Amino acid sequence: MKRLRVSIFGSLLLGAALAAPTSPLTPAQQAQVQRVGTGVRCPICRDVLPITESGNDISKQMLSQISDQVQAGQSDAQIYSYFRERYGNRVLLRPPDDSSGLLLWAIPGLALLLGAFGLGRYLRPRAAMAATVQTPIQTEPDADDPYLAEIRARVRRERGKL
């Protein structure tokens, strides 16, 4: 319910911010403003809130700037870069798409792969050991094994001599 209220409030705020431009934004542009706005943090809020939800004057102004930039054909990355140049990375709610951002996105996946590799290496010798431990338990020797057959023949011969 709270989330719904926040969402309605955010939409109203976005609507108010988008009302200012001279020509209306297309639905695709409005979606871009919403998308970029949810990725930019309100710079004066104590809580970590996107500017689409904070409702103060500076957030409204930042949303209005996003709207202007979207209308001017700027990409998401260009708009994020505009705010990052002013406030630093702390203004972004998502890691940037540059090399450092890619590293942030990739590290959890790499850690998972590394962990899986390490776990595999740790478990493989145990599985092999378990397999070798099971071998003597076999009570029925393999009748087709020529080596065993030879041993049995020798044992029989030795017994016959006794």
Next chain:
Amino acid sequence: MTSTSTNPVPIWRRVLPPVLALVLVGTLGAALLRPRSGGDAGDKLLGKPAPTFALATLDGGQLSSAQLRGQPLLLNFWASWCVPCRDEAPLLRELSEKQSGKLRVVGVLFDDKDKKGMRKFIADYGLSYPNLLDSELKTAIDYGIGGVPETIYVGADGLVKSVDRGGLTRERLSAGLKTIGVEF
């Protein structure tokens, strides 16, 4: 009879865990001990040309950054509702009086709609330097302002030399002014 001999552990397997731990601890330590200003939003401005502005003054005039070029500039973002701004106002008055002619001190109102409150604040502290109305908050956004008070020190060459995000003390003010070649 069981064999007691074991394969010797390769040296890299013995060395790797402590090396990894050392790298991890070293990285965390470096991140924790790094000076706060290094990670502060203000350093985005450092060494760069100060963002330009052209704003109305509280007394109805107009002032632009182009008019302020050629002299060291102290740009102080403040608001009449801001308590730390009251604490630093006497220092800024003293500075503007003592360094008149060598330094420009300019105030920029941040997120403040109470003109009566602003005028009372200025009268209470006897501020004689210009104070600008940033009603669209564009200048505040350009300077990465995330609260008040915040003070930007711009050199005579137009580059941002220092940023102080928080209330000023005499020591902090003096340190910031040194970066633009002003003694206080």
